[in-house]
Structures are given as structure tokens and as C-alpha cells.
Amino acid sequence: MIDAKNVTITDSEWEVMRAIWTMGSTSSRELIDAMNELQGWSDSTTKTLLRRLIKKGAVEQTGESRPFTFKPVVGEKESMSAAADDLFDHMCAMRAGSTIAQVIKTRKLSKSDIAELQQILAEKAKDAPEMVNCNCLPGKMTCEDDH
Structure with a gap:
């Protein structure tokens, strides 16, 4: 796991991370369906947020071909603590x-x-x-x- 203090997560990305943390490991289809049900988001919205989280190092994509698997690289508790610390630091x-x-x-x-x-x-x-x-x-x- 990487240090959650080094990953800044937006409000929408938090929603995706919460789903991934809950699932532990997920395919893009499972995540897209979950975010559509929970948030009413389109496939492209979830894919965009997922790409951002991968780029930030918060999520890891595994597999050589579709369907890829995605899993969290930052821990939920650590991310919540880092976000709270950041808020109080400001x-x-x-x-x-x-x-x-x-x-x-x-x-x-x-x-x-x-x-x-x-x-x-x-x-x-x-x-x-x-x-x-x-x-x-x-x-x-x-x-x-x-x-």
C-alpha cells in the first residue's frame, strides 16, 4: 500500500473508492453497475474517475486483457485519517x-x-x-x- 497522505481524492473519487474498498477487488463492469445504481452515473463518468484514481496511484489495474481487475492501493482508514488531518491542517x-x-x-x-x-x-x-x-x-x- 502507498501512503494515503500522498493521494488527494476528490468528492466523486471518494465515492468510487468507497465502492472499491467495499468490493475489495472488482471488474470495471461491476464497478460501473454499482456506481450507476448508487449514484446514477454513466459508464463514462465511472471510467473517467477510475482512470484518475489509477493515475494517482490509489487504484491498481491487474490483468493482461479484459476484463481487468481493479483493487485499492491505499487503505480506507488511512485515507480517511489523511483527509481529516489535511482538513485540520488548513x-x-x-x-x-x-x-x-x-x-x-x-x-x-x-x-x-x-x-x-x-x-x-x-x-x-x-x-x-x-x-x-x-x-x-x-x-x-x-x-x-x-x-
């Missing part, structure tokens, strides 16, 4: 906590997910600063108004 550090809280409020979580989050937060609380430093443009910080 926002004000002072707003990360409230953003995470909002995500938790709006997502359905299992009891085991909640227990894991509680354990992680309890551990982080041991050496957490009173306030996270802003990483915005100096002199242009509006995030401090939120605190």
Missing part, C-alpha cells in the same frame, strides 16, 4: 476542538466509539494546555473573539 488551531465537537454531535456513534473517544480525551486532558495557540495570520486573528 483551519485555525483554536477552532479544532469546536469543529471536532460539532462532528461528534452530528454523527451516529456506537457505544464502543464513544468509550474510545472518552479514553482518548481523558488521556489528552492530562497534559492539555489551558488554550491552544492560534496559527492564523499575525495581527489578523479573528478566532480569539470566539474564546
